[in-house]
Amino acid sequence: MxxxxxxxxxxxxxxxxxxxxALIDRLERLxxxxxxxxxxxxxxxxxxxxxxxxxxxxxVTNMHRISxxxxxxxxxxxxxxxxxxxxxxxxxPANNVLLTGARGTGKSSLVKACLNQFAARGLRLxxxxxxxxxxxxxxxxxxxxxxxxxxxxxxxxxxxASEPGYxxxxxVLDGSIAAPSDNVLVYATSNRRHLMPxxxxxxxxxxxxxxxxxxxETAEEKISLxxxxxxxxxxxxxxxxxxxxIVAYWLEHFGCxxxxxxxxxxxxxxxxxxxxxxxxxxxxxxxRDYAGRHPRVLASVGTMDVPDTxxxxxxxxxxxxxxx
Numbered sequence: 001m002x003x004x005x006x007x008x009x010x011x012x013x014x015x016x017x018x019x020x021x022a023l024i025d026r027l028e029r030l031x032x033x034x035x036x037x038x039x040x041x042x043x044x045x046x047x048x049x050x051x052x053x054x055x056x057x058x059x060v061t062n063m064h065r066i067s068x069x070x071x072x073x074x075x076x077x078x079x080x081x082x083x084x085x086x087x088x089x090x091x092x093p094a095n096n097v098l099l100t101g102a103r104g105t106g107k108s109s110l111v112k113a114c115l116n117q118f119a120a121r122g123l124r125l126x127x128x129x130x131x132x133x134x135x136x137x138x139x140x141x142x143x144x145x146x147x148x149x150x151x152x153x154x155x156x157x158x159x160x161a162s163e164p165g166y167x168x169x170x171x172v173l174d175g176s177i178a179a180p181s182d183n184v185l186v187y188a189t190s191n192r193r194h195l196m197p198x199x200x201x202x203x204x205x206x207x208x209x210x211x212x213x214x215x216x217e218t219a220e221e222k223i224s225l226x227x228x229x230x231x232x233x234x235x236x237x238x239x240x241x242x243x244x245x246i247v248a249y250w251l252e253h254f255g256c257x258x259x260x261x262x263x264x265x266x267x268x269x270x271x272x273x274x275x276x277x278x279x280x281x282x283x284x285x286x287x288r289d290y291a292g293r294h295p296r297v298l299a300s301v302g303t304m305d306v307p308d309t310x311x312x313x314x315x316x317x318x319x320x321x322x323x324x
Contacts, residue, residue, distance in 0.1 A: 038142070044119040048128045048139055055135050057126065057142065068113045073242045074106050077233045078113075081187075084231055085114045088185055089121045089149050095230025096173055096186045104279030105235040107189040108155050115151070124148045130157060136172045140181050154188040173228035188229070243278035244268060250287030264290055 038046070042059035049058050071078055081097060088094035099107040115125045126139060133154065143150045152172070173186060226232075238246070247268040251261045271286040272278045 040124075040146075040148070044123070045115060045125040045127070048126060048132050048135060050132060050135075055132070055138060057139075060127075063116075064109075064112045065116060066109055066113045068110075068117050071106055071109060071113060073238060073245070074110065074235065077106075077235060078110060080231065080233050081110050081114060082117070085118055085123065085151075088151075089118045089123050091149075094185060096228070097188070097231045097233060098226060098229035099187070099189045099233045099235065100192065101235030102237040102277075102279065103191055104277065104281030105238065106280055107235055109280075111151070111153055111155075111187050111189070122148045124150050125153050126150055127153045127155070130154065134168045136168045140172060140184055143184060144181055146183065148183070150184045152184060152186045154186065157188045157190045158192050170225055170228060173225075186229070238278050238280070240269070240278065243272060243283055246280050246283035247286060250284055251290065254287060254291035256291075260294075 036056070038057045039059055043061060043063065045060040045063050046057040047060060048055055050056075068078055068082060077099075081099070084094050084097060099110065101107070111125070115123060124143075126143075128136065128139065136152070139152065154169075169186070172184070244265060247264070248261050251264060256264070267290065268283070268286050271289070272282050275282050275285075
């Protein structure tokens with residue numbers, strides 16, 4: 001009778017190896033692949049994105065090319081942000097910046113324009129969504145020690161008190177047990193001065209003892225985040241003349257001559273009235289609509305890619321627009 005013991009042992013070993021391989025395959029599908037290193041030469045702007053539970057910095061290949069010179073009507077704000085950014089790029093002390101105020105007045109455009117102004121001197125921009133602010137400490141660790149200067153850009157920021165990104169942003173602005181990184185600043189835009197909703201019930205947190213007023217802890221907590229930004233820059237709605245100047249800028253960009261721009265004035269005012277706002281963004285939307293309804297205008301200039309400035313821009317020559 002032949003000895004079948006070695007054959008049985010070999011078959012069992014093969015089955016074991018097969019099962020182990022299948023288990024390894026399942027485990028590999030559960031764990032994401034290693035995050036590739038960031039290509040710092042691919043762009044001067046990056047986005048923080050989460051894929052399969054892991055974050056990475058992705059280069060932005062199609063960037064806005066707006067320049068600081070294109071933004072008019074916000075000269076005071078532009079000067080303050082440009083000065084702070086110049087100090088930061090030069091390695092001198094600079095502040096985190098909170099840009100607040102009326103919608104569509106150029107807050108985001110100024111940040112993008114600063115990047116274009118100082119990218120050649122080592123400035124880099126990292127855009128982070130509000131939901132990903134909990135990853136800010138990881139982002140700071142990634143760029144720590146690099147020679148570039150990084151602005152973490154948080155656009156249209158606002159919080160509820162219970163959101164986790166609220167405390168993560170506090171830590172990055174002021175540091176925790178470790179000091180804040182000297183090559184990272186935070187530039188944030190918001191329509192809310194204190195980044196959080198304020199209600200009438202907050203007043204109930206105040207009580208009077210003699211002549212002394214003691215502010216409630218709830219109100220103090222709401223204000224504490226915005227106070228961690230060293231530089232506050234406020235933006236205000238445009239008046240009618242400023243709005244019409246921006247409309248003229250974009251209509252000229254789309255090929256309208258001065259006579260047609262003047263004829264479009266009343267339509268532009270009605271457009272703003274229907275939107276309930278006079279801003280650079282509203283002017284841009286009107287110019288697109290107007291140019292789309294007058295195809296002869298577009299035919300005279302061809303199809304052009306338009307940078308989304310959404311700020312107050314001064315009418316300029318066509319040649320200058322093409323360079324911008």
